Amino acid sequence: xxxxxxxxxxxxxxxxxxxxxxxxxxxxxxxxxxxxxxxxxxxxxxxxxxxxxxxxxxxxxxxxxxxxxxxxxxxxxxxxxxxxxxxxxxxxxxxxxxxxxxxxxxxxxxx
Numbered sequence: 001x002x003x004x005x006x007x008x009x010x011x012x013x014x015x016x017x018x019x020x021x022x023x024x025x026x027x028x029x030x031x032x033x034x035x036x037x038x039x040x041x042x043x044x045x046x047x048x049x050x051x052x053x054x055x056x057x058x059x060x061x062x063x064x065x066x067x068x069x070x071x072x073x074x075x076x077x078x079x080x081x082x083x084x085x086x087x088x089x090x091x092x093x094x095x096x097x098x099x100x101x102x103x104x105x106x107x108x109x110x111x
Contacts, residue, residue: 012059016058021049023047026042027041
């Protein structure tokens with residue numbers, strides 16, 4: 001059963017991200033002497049299939065079910081703490097990249 005889930009997941013990811021497919025069209029003629037078919041023409045066309053929106057939705061729902069969306073379960077206070085932590089990391093990175101600057105990030109509160 002696990003193999004089936006794995007192959008379904010791979011197919012869903014392919015459909016959600018888009019894929020290319022080779023389409024083969026073959027034309028045969030029948031030999032009147034011995035009634036065998038002979039290949040006359042073969043045409044291979046590569047088609048690019050765009051991402052499927054329904055597959056994307058299904059994949060996102062699947063990810064939410066598997067608790068992969070870590071921020072959806074955080075409280076407002078935890079989200080604010082995480083925001084502050086990430087802003088501090090960005091501030092430190094900016095200070096390392098530009099040692100001549102003061103390294104301070106300014107936040108603008110929009111009303």
